Amino acid sequence: MIISVASGKGGTGKTTVATNLALSLDNVQFIDCDVEEPNAHIFLKPEIEKKLTVNIPIPKVDESKCNYCGKCADICAFNAIAVLGEKVLVFSELCHGCGGCSLLCPENAIAEAGNKIGIVEIGKADNILFVDGKLDIGEPMSPPLIREAKKYINTDKTVIIDVPPGTSCPVIEAVKGSDFCILVTEPTPFGLYDLELAVELIKKLEIPFGVVINQSDIGDEKVEQYCLNLNIPILMEIPFDKDIAFEYSRGIPIVVKKLEKKQNFKNLYHQIKELVK
């Protein structure tokens, strides 16, 4: 089973829920798809065994074959290639790697070369198989890196995916293909508004989902009310606890500090199993 942990708003506790759930179950693979700001490694402390470079294909023009007809620039939907007189310019940061220019060049003058956008790291944190992606500084596009990290999914395991915040393309890339999605929120107007956006997104993807309310005793009742009105299961509530916040600040997961809390996360998993049936 693949369980992704998402939220519209950042900083609501996705990584907290994802890592504590991973530490409470057996036979787990953890994939950190928040490749812009991957943090799960801080809590799981994996030993990294492999670091793999991730490239996206960008056009490489063989100017000896090119007759500067401009077809590549015409068909590129992302303005990533331009022909100026007798010069072809490639803007790698705009290129989506669709391969259209190289496929459609009438002179066969365009090959593709790899442009590094980041790395995927593979390792182990005790019994948890660990994968994460790290986007290079200055690179604008994260979905190809998320796609690459997800290629290492091992479905013999319970796969837990830590998703980036928001509701746009990186989130979809990370959540796509999950059997269940946990939406983590907080009981504030920001938490509620962004939860509504996240629900809209997950419904579009037609993935079963439920909500975890973090810091459940600060703020107001409106998130709970919203879930009740829409019949969205509230899977777990985590009350605010200054001790837990302190332990979090030093990279120590709840269930490492308070072993008995593992049961709460096991219950979370069992509820999900029932809902997926």
Add this chain to the structure above:
Amino acid sequence: MKQIVVISGKGGTGKTIITASFAALSNAKVIADCDVDAPDLHLLLKPKVKQTFDFKSGKKAFINEEECINCGECVEVCRFEAIDEIIENDVINRMIIDPISCEGCGVCFHVCPVNAIEMRENLTGKLFISETKYGTLVHAKLNVAEENSGKLVSMVRNYAKHMAEKDKKNLVIIDGPPGISCPIIASITGVDLALIVTEPTLSAMHDLDRVYKVAKHFKVRSIVCINKYDLNLKNTKKIKKYCKENNIDIAGNISFDLIVTEALVNGIPVVEYIDNKVSNEIRDLYNKTINLL
């Protein structure tokens, strides 16, 4: 005219809460919400929308089933796995395009031998120019499940700049998105100052380092604010050391106080909600930020 952007790398460190208080404290500005993915600033500033603009970005492919001969060439060339062959009774019955996976590259449109694919313009969001009691707010909403938020961010920035020039305001305050990819790059390029809001947690510190490097890469000057600094004083010390080593000014420290959440629940910027230690710290942060500008 100067532009300040509030960013953090990690989400949820307090960007919007600080931006809203800055909006309340400044009297010569336009405010821009560049978190077009999950915008929250309007929940505190309570805008009255004056003008709405459609945001169109790119195109998406559609198949005309009557023309399609099910040859499958489009499936072969699509790198985004957006086209599926529907097989019934062992024969290809029809093709379908998943609009969420389609990136609009148009390669399928170009290779289709019978011109059965059409590229249609894609409405992906809306931009708003609004009035608030604190001044003009330019904000936007990307439709969920869309891409290209970098372009919408640029559009918000352009309108905000335009409104500031038109109304002779000398400051644009920008609420930035989390992360380090295209939306953040579009939010910070060309601004005068980036205020990075961090927390004394290992996660936020890790993300501070990454987002600082992005700002540096795009030649934007950064200053730092440590929110909830008293949650872990040891880590706060580490942040101060990091900033010193990298020559980054610390513009302020803000205490941990649940009153901040209370102000948020009441939908009011903290500095207007209460006069106490934490609101004074935010005032100091604002004054120092303006001075550093």
